[in-house]
Structure formats: structure tokens, C-alpha cells
Amino acid sequence: MSLVVLKLGGSVVTDKDEPETVDEDGLAAAADAVASLAASGQVVVVHGGGSFGHHHAADHGVSSATGTHDAVGVRAIHDAMKRLNDAVLDALAERDVPALPVHPLSAGARTEDGSLSLPLASTETMLAEGFVPVLHGDVIAHAGEGATIVSGDDLVVSLASGLGADRVGLCSTVPGVLDTDGDVIPEITAFEDAAAALGGSESTDVTGGMAAKVRKLLALGAPAHVFGPDGLSSFVAGESPGTVIRGE
């Protein structure tokens, strides 16, 4: 059975500029897409932080590289992400998708050099038993740093390579990776293909926006599709909306 890893960007399922606000229409469209994928194969969902995780992370001075030993701050970030995760799980349950949470804080860790170790037993067993695991960007224990942010994009890379995903999709608010004229770049095989146009994120985003996304996906070794909400149904149908990123 084919396995799809789908990331729902925080900017798709939340209003990124209003603290802790779900974008109900964006979430509904995303949940419909997951329901269709789950009806025809295995799917692992990952969602980003949007206005839930990033504001708390910025308030506590935590990013992917800079950590904290303040447990109160770690819990504030994690609890916000659990609230968003609950909203995603609820939307999926309303569509009869057997979705279950996997919280990276309790599952994985980072070594001193920042590499992510994400044991996959819970996700794999859930899939084998017919569930749809739903992970999320989170705060995670990091050797020598206390705890740092792990982005949904990092999780997608670990999951897709560790589980041998057949297809990877990242739904963001932009229709793909854009060039300097604002047109979608159909294919990226090297960072230089898009470097001139790649910026961070327009909203509060402690994990780096589109440039970081492209770098991580190039390292994946499997094709990854970056598309906007309008590309969701085409991705579900097996087509190739937006930008495809192929690492060498």
C-alpha cells in the first residue's frame, strides 16, 4: 500500500498573524484532503506551528539552534502545539479519519550537533494498525542546549526517509517555490536554482521559512512537492502541483 507523508503548513491551518487562531476554512480543506488520502492508502500527517508554536517560541527566545533550560517555557510552547494538534485531530475525526497524536517532545531528541533522532515505532505501528498518525512541529530535548524547536519540515524528512514514503507533500500558503518574478519554479534540484528568490517567512517563524524548507527537502533523496491550498486536490489525485524538489 502506498505511503504518503503530508505536511500541512502552519500558515495553512492557522491565521499566522493572530495568536492561537485556527484558520477554519484552511483546516477543513486540509482535513478533506487527508480523508481522501486515507481512503486509498497510508498517510502520515505533520503540521506546522503557525500562530500556535512560533509566538510562544519567540517569546521564550527558543529557535531550532538556540535552546532553553526553562521547563515553564518548554511547556508553554509544547502545550500550544498540543492545542493546535487537538484541533487538527478533531477536524479529521469529524471526517471519520482514525487519527492519533504523536508528540515529538515525548518521542525524539537532538544530539549536540543538532541531528534529529526520531524513533518511529509508534508511528509505524499505528500505520500498520490502520491509524493515521498526526505529528507536529514541537520543542524537543537537545543535548547541550536544553530544548530547541523541531520544525514540521525536519519531521517530514525523518519520517519520509525512515518509513520509505512513496510521496511527500508540503502544503503551504504559497503555490510553490517562487522565482524573483513571483512565478512558480517547477523543479529544484540544487539550492542555487532558487537561491536568489529564497527568503525567510513574512510572519513570526523561528524555523526559517522557505529557504530552510528547500535545503531540508534537497537532503531528502526523494521527490517532495511544495504547493498551496489550491494544489491539495491535485496532489491527492497523484498529480504534481507546485514545485517538485529532487535532491541528488
Ligand SMILES: Nc1ncnc2c1ncn2[C@@H]1O[C@H](COP(=O)(O)OP(=O)(O)OP(=O)(O)O)[C@@H](O)[C@H]1O
Ligand atoms: N521564493 C519563495 N517562494 C515562496 N515562498 C517564499 C519564498 N521566499 C520566502 N518565502 C516565504 O516562505 C513562506 C512559506 O514558508 P513557511 O515556513 O512560512 O510555511 P509553512 O510551512 O506553511 O508554515 P509553518 O512553518 O508555520 O509550518 C511564504 O509564506 C513566504 O512568506
Ligand SMILES: C=C(C)CCOP(=O)(O)O
Ligand atoms: C514553533 C514550533 C513549536 C513548531 C515549528 O514547526 P514549523 O511551523 O513546521 O516550522
